Amino acid sequence: MAKKVLKFGGTSVGTIDRILHVAKIIKKELDSGHEVIAIVSAMSGKTNELLNQSKTISKDFSKRELDVLLASGEQVTSSLLSGALIDIGVNSKSWLNWQIPILTEGENLNSRIINMNISKINKFLSDGGVAIIPGFQGVSKNGEVTTIGRGGSDATAVAVAKIFEADKCEIYTDVDGIYSTDPNKIPVAKKIDKISYEEMLELSSLGAKVMQSSAVQTAMMYNIPLEVKSTFTDRQGTKIFDQESIDYTKSVTGVAYSKDDAKITLIGVQDKPGVAANIFEPLSKNQINVDMVIQNISSDQKTTDITFTIKRDDLLKTIEILRNNKNIQYENMSHNDKVAKISIVGAGMVSTPGVTYRMFRGLAEEKINILAISTSEIKLSVIIDEHDTLKAIKKLHTIFELD
Numbered sequence: 237m238a239k240k241v242l243k244f245g246g247t248s249v250g251t252i253d254r255i256l257h258v259a260k261i262i263k264k265e266l267d268s269g270h271e272v273i274a275i276v277s278a279m280s281g282k283t284n285e286l287l288n289q290s291k292t293i294s295k296d297f298s299k300r301e302l303d304v305l306l307a308s309g310e311q312v313t314s315s316l317l318s319g320a321l322i323d324i325g326v327n328s329k330s331w332l333n334w335q336i337p338i339l340t341e342g343e344n345l346n347s348r349i350i351n352m353n354i355s356k357i358n359k360f361l362s363d364g365g366v367a368i369i370p371g372f373q374g375v376s377k378n379g380e381v382t383t384i385g386r387g388g389s390d391a392t393a394v395a396v397a398k399i400f401e402a403d404k405c406e407i408y409t410d411v412d413g414i415y416s417t418d419p420n421k422i423p424v425a426k427k428i429d430k431i432s433y434e435e436m437l438e439l440s441s442l443g444a445k446v447m448q449s450s451a452v453q454t455a456m457m458y459n460i461p462l463e464v465k466s467t468f469t470d471r472q473g474t475k476i477f478d479q480e481s482i483d484y485t486k487s488v489t490g491v492a493y494s495k496d497d498a499k500i501t502l503i504g505v506q507d508k509p510g511v512a513a514n515i516f517e518p519l520s521k522n523q524i525n526v527d528m529v530i531q532n533i534s535s536d537q538k539t540t541d542i543t544f545t546i547k548r549d550d551l552l553k554t555i556e557i558l559r560n561n562k563n564i565q566y567e568n569m570s571h572n573d574k575v576a577k578i579s580i581v582g583a584g585m586v587s588t589p590g591v592t593y594r595m596f597r598g599l600a601e602e603k604i605n606i607l608a609i610s611t612s613e614i615k616l617s618v619i620i621d622e623h624d625t626l627k628a629i630k631k632l633h634t635i636f637e638l639d
């Protein structure tokens with residue numbers, strides 16, 4: 237008998253009919269002799285709706301209260317699903333974060349799961365019950381309700397799979413697997429049968445929201461194989477696992493994009509040791525993550541231009557910090573929040589020369605200007621104007637033979 241963790245995302249539990257359908261999927265697994273723990277998201281759109289309600293009360297709504305508010309979405313779907321299972325004759329029970337408890341560490345809205353108690357739930361499973369656990373939420377050691385970041389139900393599922401030593405962790409969602417790029421944006425996107433943790437981690441952290449990146453990271457760390465599949469069809473999904481088992485024939489596996497970036501350029505910065513540290517230290521102290529950095533040395537070698545990218549939400553705060561920074565001198569500052577980051581990802585890039593050149597040539601053919609570049613062993617990202625996003629994804633998809 238295998239122990240399975242099944243995670244159902246927002247769309248999968250987005251209506252009462254869908255919750256009834258999910259209950260049937262779970263019953264089938266149970267009837268095939270498996271022990272089942274189900275992790276659920278809030279109904280699709282619910283978390284955003286709650287977030288917007290908080291914003292209408294205050295732009296600076298208390299983070300503690302926001303955690304209590306946002307956690308309510310997953311509470312609703314947990315009880316509805318459990319009730320639906322009971323109604324079709326399955327012994328089911330939902331547990332909230334503090335009842336288990338799911339212990340987290342870190343700040344409000346951005347905590348991490350560090351442990352959870354397994355004894356009660358294991359006992360219930362061995363008695364033939366189905367346990368329903370709300371995704372996305374936890375409790376701090378002080379007993380405060382916490383949430384673990386947007387899309388966090390994926391991370392709950394992986395943490396539960398690890399701590400309960402599950403045999404399988406299946407992520408049920410509204411697409412039938414991982415595609416070469418977002419199939420809802422580029423219909424010719426191709427489904428990938430299997431993908432390595434490393435590639436999936438790059439794709440997720442570069443914008444493919446089909447799996448949350450911290451969930452992939454945990455799965456990779458503890459070697460927990462994942463399968464992403466559809467709640468609405470029986471088709472086989474995509475398996476995510478250890479790289480060694482995969483045969484690489486393609487240089488590029490997928491194209492990801494994110495539209496939540498912004499770019500800042502400091503023009504005429506004094507070029508001397510310590511300047512970069514003086515610019516970036518106050519940003520990091522304010523929890524602002526800097527992504528790409530480019531420095532151009534001017535011809536007189538006395539001044540330099542420094543361009544860097546950050547999350548769009550952090551733009552105003554970053555500008556304010558730079559303006560108030562007495563330790564840096566520069567002639568001018570410009571910023572642009574209408575930029576997008578397009579990335580190609582592939583473990584096969586390591587052994588294929590010319591990928592960089594082909595990407596740049598392809599974008600040039602479409603007259604797309606590259607504003608910043610960053611690379612790692614298995615990914616290449618560029619910042620471009622936001623309105624070129626679709627054109628760029630399509631072109632890269634075609635030239636790397638992903639259509």
Ligand code: ADP
Pocket residue numbers: 244245246247248277387408409410411413414415416417418419420421439443444445446447490
């Ligand atoms: P859930 O609510 O089930 O967690 P999400 O909305 O978080 O689902 O993630 C699924 C969505 O991810 C899909 O509907 C799709 O639009 C998007 N997506 C982005 N990139 C990809 C990709 N490479 N492959 C599949 N889906 C992707």
Ligand code: ASP
Pocket residue numbers: 245246277278283284309371372385386387388389390
């Ligand atoms: N409901 C949360 C969100 O929308 C968590 C999740 O769905 O994974 O971010």
Ligand code: MG
Pocket residue numbers: 245387390445446447448
């Ligand atoms: Mg998700």
